[in-house]
Amino acid sequence: MEHLDKCIETGKVTVDLGQCLQMFAIDAVGEVALGQSFGLCAAGKDRHNWLPMLVKFLEIACLVGTQPIIAPIFRWISQIFPEPPNIKILTGIVTGCMDSRFKEYGQQDISPGHKDMFRMLMAAENPDGSKYSLEQVRAAVGLILGAGSDTTAIIMRAMVRFIVEDAEIYRKVEKEIDDAVNLGEIQFPLSNRDAEKLPYFQACLKETLRLHPPISWTLSRTVGAGGMRIASRFFAEGTEVSMSPFVVHRQPEAYGHDAAVFRPERWLEADPEQRKTMEHNNIAFGSGPRVCLGKTIGILEVSKVMPFLFWRYKIQFTARSTTSPHRHKVGRAVDGRVSTEEPYFVTSQWVAVQSDFWCDLTPKRGSLLAAAA
Template sequence: MSALKSYEPLVDSTVDFYLEQTERFYAATGKTCNFNRWLQFFAFDVIGELTWNKRLGYVEKDVDIDSIVTVLGDFLSYCAVVGQQPWLDLLINKNPIKMLLQRWGLVGKVFPITKFALERQAERAAEVEKIKLHGLPDSTDKQSGVDLLSKFTASIYEHPEFMTDDKALAASISMVFAGSETTGISLSAAFYYLLKNPRVYQKLMAELDEAVGNGTIVDRENGTVTWAEAQKLPYLDAVIQESFRLHPAAGLILERVVPPQGITVCGEFIPGGTIVGCNGWVIHRRPEIFGADVDTYRPERWLETSPEQLRDMKASMFQFGGGSRTCLGKNISLLEMYKLIPSFLRRFEVELEDPSKPWKCENHWFVRQVEFNAKFKPRQLHATV
């Protein structure tokens, strides 16, 4: 929790800027927004800020800089296929001839995100070297957020037997792979279900307005909501949980290998070496856990249920996976979502470009939304109750 709080200022700066840019590019012009892409740009820039203390620049320009988003998306689509058929990777990316040519520098190019990471590291070469030699300085202000590059570099100092320059670079880049599209997809789902369900949208706005009216949320000029304030809004929480339930970002099973001695699951013996796994899209639609109306978007299910059933529902949520390899960025992404969603809704009236048209989703391991277009209008910020 304390680490999470230290990240809040890093997320804040991107949230503030994102709201300003939404106003500039869309609300002020009436232009239609490719909302899933715009939310993905937000998620990319937050990761840049958290990892290198520098946004990648998407929110500033509203374009896919250096095609990083496209290249990453294509790579993840490739991984979805070779993840299921690993032998294909040996023919394509890990083809021994191709790898030999790469080693000789005859083929291959640097991933644009790797280039970005190397440039950031080079810009801060003196600081990075100092942290490697002496660790993080005692004077570091932990409250204002220490970026992940500094933390990964500090671990080279703290664990030289394990951590190396290459691993620190790989860890930084992994943050972008793991934390951008997932967060963009989860934000898109939360907004989409609200727009498709005007009753829920209005009820959430009533909760936000009432919270501003009674001082639970400070009535800031730019409409932003802090993490601590968002924690006091039960309906917002129910809205986010319900969208996670209906649209977990990962759409294939999260695989685990059974240990050599085998394992008994629900009375069935599974031999060692077997690949097993669960898929959130299946688990989140179990009627015995979530109720008979599992296919319906109904945030109230999180508020009206018995304490025992609520416990089972929470325990069955799988959007971040589970066990020892559960998502390491879970709290960071929750911080982003619980801040951006209420802040954005306070600031703008959002509507679908064509309410009769459902979005399209494609499962490339992450279940991406496409064709989710929306329009925004500036909204009266001050409390109406």
């Protein structure tokens, strides 16, 4: 938010809010995984062009993951062509940070101040009592860094889009947050407990996850021994089955006749049993024993940041025109609809990632920088 305040000296400013939210998400996942941010928010820009590189990485990972036969081709290409400079910088920072933490852990137990996943992984034990190997820790931290930033940024962008698009929903969100602050019920930075005191905001978050699940690919499972009957159809043992969150979340049987509509009230009007059923039908983070391990952290990040964003700034979508900063002449929604009114451009591979999300921000309160001084 301080970066946004630096941009807004007086009045309104146009920013790529989608990029700002992803810079926060990357810095936050760095803190969670390694106890250290990557400094993107402090710099106020993507100095090394990491953001598009991470998107390309996901595109390649999706392609190789679904078509493993082509994996040798990509390995061959990586051996022939030099590693791009921006990837070298990123891997260098991550490797350097991990090496320093390995050294720190080797000298003495990591201090309680380092409440990050690295510390937990180094202290963890296998069922037989053995410690994780350094390579296992490296792999786990790398997975957290790769999976934890884009998904959170996608949720935050989609939430802004759905809320700001509807004036009445936006008004309700602002009023709930303003009233809670004025009554002293919450204060920033928000704790998880305070975030739960904003029921309408939380309903908006659930609707966002329902209509724009960050993972657009199907999460497959293998049928176990003896086969299984699903919806009157028998699937033999070893069959790979999956469901699309995008499709399931729009089924009237799961969410009512208006399942395709962003309507947060459905979560507040439902009785406990109905709400439990809707929660069960939401597979944005997977389901069952293989549910995404980062689900709680991702929701916590969104719940801490987004109420402050809506409290601090008035947000309007930047109109597309020949003079606007948009790269695309039209926008594309997560459901494929194309329109000049659509505020961002969605590309779907492993994740349904948005880009070109320009917004006009106007501060509603005094400068954070001035308050800090």
